[in-house]
Amino acid sequence: MNTLEEVEISCPACGEGISLLIDCCDLGQQYVEDCPVCCAPMVLTVQPEPDGDIRVEASREGD
Ligand SMILES: [Zn+2]
Numbered sequence: 103m104n105t106l107e108e109v110e111i112s113c114p115a116c117g118e119g120i121s122l123l124i125d126c127c128d129l130g131q132q133y134v135e136d137c138p139v140c141c142a143p144m145v146l147t148v149q150p151e152p153d154g155d156i157r158v159e160a161s162r163e164g165d
Contacts, residue, residue, distance in 0.1 A: 111160045115142035124148055124156055134163060 106123045113120055118139040128148045136143050143163040151157050 107156045109156055109158045111146070111158050113137040113139060113142065114144055114160050114162045116140040122146070122158065124158060126156070129156065 105126045107126060109122050109124050111120055111122060112118065115137060116139055118137070120138060122135070129150050130148065132145055132147045134143050134145055144160045145163050147159045147161075149157045149159070
């Protein structure tokens with residue numbers, strides 16, 4: 103069974119807040135997602151926090 107976690111990030115291109123559903127299986131992974139607001143591709147890095155939460159860092163593709 104997969105657990106999906108809702109995470110809030112800010113788009114690195116347009117700054118809009120975006121809600122993402124992160125699969126816990128994605129921990130430690132990097133993947134590219136298009137911003138639903140401005141359509142710019144952003145690189146998402148999914149990292150586990152010590153308290154069990156999930157942290158997602160978004161950066162512009164190519165940085
Ligand atoms: Zn955007």
